[in-house]
Amino acid sequence: MPETPEQLWERAHDALRMPPLDEWETFPFDGAMTPRALAPPVDREAPRHGENGVDCRRCALADDAYAWTNDRWRLFPYDHPALPVVVLLEPREHYADPGDLPDELAAELGVLLARVERAVRAVPHVGRVHVCRWGDGGEHLHWWFMARPARLPQLIGSFAAIWEDVLPPLPDEVWRENLALVSDALEREG
């Protein structure tokens, strides 16, 4: 039987584990750490930004804020990331979750996930492109493409998203050039 949040909390809050961080070469932090206490469930989750498209910042943005667009999709450049490229793929129209997309857009999404990943991976010195969807912040559907640098083994895996907040932002000219390489590669694909 599926567990309610209350049941999960009751079972887990006194049984938290500390993973072996000292064995995780990719963990960005040193020093003694303990798990944060697990707060009990709330009655209702806070709404996401732009719920139902109301006052949605993404819907309101003009195309010139984007690195690439077509009739139904837009690629948003994360401003001066620390990783070589961080871009977000969004449908032009306001959809909240992947399962809300009509089949035609979902099929296009599959093609675009591959195209954007290929375009980002083509930037020199990119080791891998993480393609991620979280969706607990803004409601407007967005897929993250996070390029991690090559040959820095500590930056592999999911902690790359945390290293993004630890490493210093890219110099302006590096950011713009990397982004232009991605945009140009997508334009060439049509």
Ligand SMILES: [Zn+2]
């Ligand atoms: Zn929106």
